[in-house]
Amino acid sequence: MMHNLTIAEQIKGLKNRDxxxxxxxxxxxxRIDDSKxxxxxxxxxxxxxxxxxxxxxxxxxxxxxxLTGIPYAHKDIFCTKGVKTSAGSKMLDSFISPYDATLxxxxxxxxxxxxxxxxxxxxxxxSSNENSYYGPVKNPWDTKKVPGGxxxxxxxxxxxxxxxxxxxxxxGGSIRQPASLCGITGLKPTYGRxxxxxxxxxxxxxxxxxxxxxTAEDSAIILNAMAGFDTKDSTSANKLVxxxxxxxxxxxxxxxxxxxxxxxSEGLDKGVEKVVMKAINDYESMGAEIIEVSLPNxxxxxxxxxxxxxxxxxxxxxxxxxxxxxxxxxxxxDLNDLYLRSRSEGFGDEVKRRIMIGAYALSAGxxxxxxxKAQKVRQLISEDFKKVFKEVDVVMGPVSPTAAFDLxxxxxxxxxxLADIYTLSVNLAGLPGMSIPAxxxxxxxxxxxxxxxxxxxxxxxxTAHQFQLKTDWHHLSPVD
Amino acid sequence: xxxxxxxxxxxxFLARLSIEDxxxxxxxxxxxxxxxxxxxxxxxxxxxAEPMAHPLEMSQRLRDDQVxxxxxxxxxxxxxxKTGSNHFLVPTVIE
Numbered sequence: 001m002m003h004n005l006t007i008a009e010q011i012k013g014l015k016n017r018d019x020x021x022x023x024x025x026x027x028x029x030x031r032i033d034d035s036k037x038x039x040x041x042x043x044x045x046x047x048x049x050x051x052x053x054x055x056x057x058x059x060x061x062x063x064x065x066x067l068t069g070i071p072y073a074h075k076d077i078f079c080t081k082g083v084k085t086s087a088g089s090k091m092l093d094s095f096i097s098p099y100d101a102t103l104x105x106x107x108x109x110x111x112x113x114x115x116x117x118x119x120x121x122x123x124x125x126x127s128s129n130e131n132s133y134y135g136p137v138k139n140p141w142d143t144k145k146v147p148g149g150x151x152x153x154x155x156x157x158x159x160x161x162x163x164x165x166x167x168x169x170x171x172g173g174s175i176r177q178p179a180s181l182c183g184i185t186g187l188k189p190t191y192g193r194x195x196x197x198x199x200x201x202x203x204x205x206x207x208x209x210x211x212x213x214x215t216a217e218d219s220a221i222i223l224n225a226m227a228g229f230d231t232k233d234s235t236s237a238n239k240l241v242x243x244x245x246x247x248x249x250x251x252x253x254x255x256x257x258x259x260x261x262x263x264x265s266e267g268l269d270k271g272v273e274k275v276v277m278k279a280i281n282d283y284e285s286m287g288a289e290i291i292e293v294s295l296p297n298x299x300x301x302x303x304x305x306x307x308x309x310x311x312x313x314x315x316x317x318x319x320x321x322x323x324x325x326x327x328x329x330x331x332x333x334d335l336n337d338l339y340l341r342s343r344s345e346g347f348g349d350e351v352k353r354r355i356m357i358g359a360y361a362l363s364a365g366x367x368x369x370x371x372x373k374a375q376k377v378r379q380l381i382s383e384d385f386k387k388v389f390k391e392v393d394v395v396m397g398p399v400s401p402t403a404a405f406d407l408x409x410x411x412x413x414x415x416x417x418l419a420d421i422y423t424l425s426v427n428l429a430g431l432p433g434m435s436i437p438a439x440x441x442x443x444x445x446x447x448x449x450x451x452x453x454x455x456x457x458x459x460x461x462x463t464a465h466q467f468q469l470k471t472d473w474h475h476l477s478p479v480d
Numbered sequence: 481x482x483x484x485x486x487x488x489x490x491x492x493f494l495a496r497l498s499i500e501d502x503x504x505x506x507x508x509x510x511x512x513x514x515x516x517x518x519x520x521x522x523x524x525x526x527x528x529a530e531p532m533a534h535p536l537e538m539s540q541r542l543r544d545d546q547v548x549x550x551x552x553x554x555x556x557x558x559x560x561x562k563t564g565s566n567h568f569l570v571p572t573v574i575e
Contacts, residue, residue: 098555191535205534234541235534303520314495321496323568328561332571339496352497353507356488357514359495373521375531380524382532414513430535454536 002027003161004477007070007218010164014059014069021059021069025052025113028071031162032115037138039153039162041076042084043116051113058111067110067225073163075154076117077124078209079198080104087200088120088132088150091320091327091346101198102230103167103209110225115163119153122348123317124174124202126150127416128405131350136407139182140478141444145404148178154212155182159445160479165213165222169199171206172305173399173423176435179212180399180447183437185464185474186212187219190454191430192237195230203312204235206305206427215474216436216464220244223457239455247458248465253287255463256392260295263397263422271441276398279438279448282470283396293388293395297380301424304381306417307361307374308428313351314358320346353413382429385453394463395451398422399435403444422449432457436464437473445473482512 002024005013013019025048032043048071055069079085079097081104086092100108107114121131129137129152137152139145140160147156154166155178168175170188179186187210194209201207211222223244230236259280264273284290322328322342329345332338347355361370388395401419410416426433431454435447448467452460468474483491488508492499499507553566562569 303518325559334571340498344498355495356491360491376526376529379529379532
C-alpha cells in the first residue's frame with residue numbers, strides 16, 4: 001500500500017510513474033477521512049487536490065524537484081496564506097492567515113501537497129495534546145492514551161500513516177516527546193537552523209521547527225527542504241545547509257556515546273530504561289564506545305525552563321488583544337473590558353497560567369530572583385553540554401520518563417511539567433536533539449533520545465540511520 | 481514566596497486576564513504549586529555565571545533602512561474584528 005512507503009520510496013514511485021501525486025494525495029485524504037484520532041484541525045482537501053494536479057503536471061514536464069508531489073501535514077502553528085491557522089486556540093479559531101510562514105513557502109516552492117493542519121496543544125503549551133481547543137488527539141497505538149505534545153496531531157498523523165510526514169515545533173520537547181510516545185522519528189534541529197518567520201511564537205529563544213517522519217532517512221530528506229537562512233527571522237543562522245542525506249551510511253565505529261548518569265536516576269520507568277539500555281547495547285555492538293558522563297545542572301532544567309518560557313510567552317502573547325485579529329468578546333463596554341474579556345474568553349487554562357507566571361516573574365521586584373536567575377542557570381546547563389561534547393560525539397538517553405499515559409490521568413500542571421525533565425535542557429542550550437523508535441514497554445512505543453553539539457544534525461541523522469539499518473522498530477506500525 | 485487571592489487577581493489584571501471569583505481559589509493553589517517549583521532556583525549557586533538570554537552567540541544583524549515589506553494594510557484590515565476608515569476600531573477611550 002502507498003501509505004506504507006517511506007518518503008524516499010514515494011519519491012521513487014512518483015519518478016517511475018508507479019502512481020501519481022493525485023493518487024497518492026487522494027489516498028491519504030481518504031485515510032484522513034476514516035481516521036478517528038482527531039489529528040487534524042483543518043483538512044484542506046480541495047487545495048490539496050489542486051496542488052497534486054499541478055505537481056503531476058510539473059513531474060510530467062520533468063522540471064520537478066525531489067519533493068514535488070509529496071503530501072504532508074502542517075502543524076497548525078505555521079501561518080498558511082488563505083488557510084485557517086489556529087495554534088490550537090479559540091483565540092485564533094477564525095484567523096485566516098494573510099501570509100505564509102517561510103517554512104510554508106519553502107515547502108510550497110517544491111510543489112509539495114499540504115493535506116491539512118494538525119492538532120496541537122494551545123500555542124504549543126503542553127505535553128499531552130489535551131490543551132487543544134479542538135479536543136485531545138488520540139494515540140494510534142492505544143486510543144485511551146495521549147499522543148504526547150505539543151505536536152501530538154503531527155505525531156499521530158505520521159504514526160497512523162495518514163500523512164507521510166508532518167512538520168512540528170519543539171520549545172521544550174514538543175517534537176521529540178510525541179515522536180517517542182507515538183513511535184516515530186522526530187528531529188529538533190539546532191536553534192536558528194529553520195526560520196521562525198510565520199511560526200506563531202511561544203518562547204522565542206527556545207522555539208525551533210523540525211521534521212516528524214517515520215525514518216531518519218526521511219528526516220534528512222525533509223530537513224534539506226526546511227533548513228536555511230532567512231532574512232525575515234533575526235535569529236536565523238546564516239550558515240551553509242549541507243546535504244543531510246550524504247553521510248547517512250557512514251560507519252559508527254569509534255563513535256563516542258555519552259550516557260548522562262542524571263538521565264538514568266529515580267523517576268525513570270523501568271520498562272523505558274530497559275528499552276533505552278538495549279538500544280545503547282545495540283550501538284555498542286555496532287562499534288560505538290559508551291562513556292558515562294555527567295550533566296550536573298540538568299536537574300535544574302525544569303525550574304529554569306518554567307521561568308524562561310512563561311516569561312517569553314507572557315510577552316509574545318500580549319499581541320492577542322482583540323483589536324487587530326483573532327477573537328474579540330461581544331459588546332465590550334470599554335477598552336479594558338475589551339482586553340480582559342477577549343483574552344480570558346480566547347485563551348485556555350494552561351495558556352493563562354503560563355502568561356500569569358511570566359507576568360509575575362517579570363514584574364518589578366521579582367525579575368532578579370526569577371528571570372535573571374533562570375538565565376544564569378541556563379548558562380550552567382549549556383556549559384555542562386560544552387564540557388561533555390569535548391569528550392563524546394553524541395549524548396543518549398530517554399526522551400520521556402514513561403511511555404504514553406492515559407488521557408485525562410495527569411490533572412496537576414506541575415506533574416505534567418516534571419515529565420519534561422529529559423527534553424528541556426536541549427532547548428535551553430539550543431542544541432539539536434532527536435527521538436527514534438527503540439522498542440516497546442507494555443505494548444507502547446519508547447523513543448531513544450540523541451543529543452548532539454550545535455550544528456551536528458548530519459551526525460545525529462547518521463547515528464539514527466545506522467540504528468534503523470540494524471533494527472526494525474521504526475517499521476512497526478499500529479495500522480495495516 | 482506565596483501568593484494570596486488578591487495578588488493573583490492583581491497579576492491577572494497586569495496580564496489583562498480576568499479570573500472568575502469561583503475559580504480564584506483553584507488558580508491561586510495551582511500558581512503557588514508552580515511557584516514552589518520555580519523557587520527551587522533560589523537554592524542553586526550560580527556563582528559568576530553570565531545570564532544567557534539566547535542559545536547562540538550571534539549579534540543582531542543590521543540591514544539598510546529601506547522599506548522591504550509590501551503594503552498589506554487591506555489584507556490585515558480584512559481579518560480584523562472591527563475596522564472603519566482604515567483604522568482598527570475599539571470602544572471609545574476619550575469622550
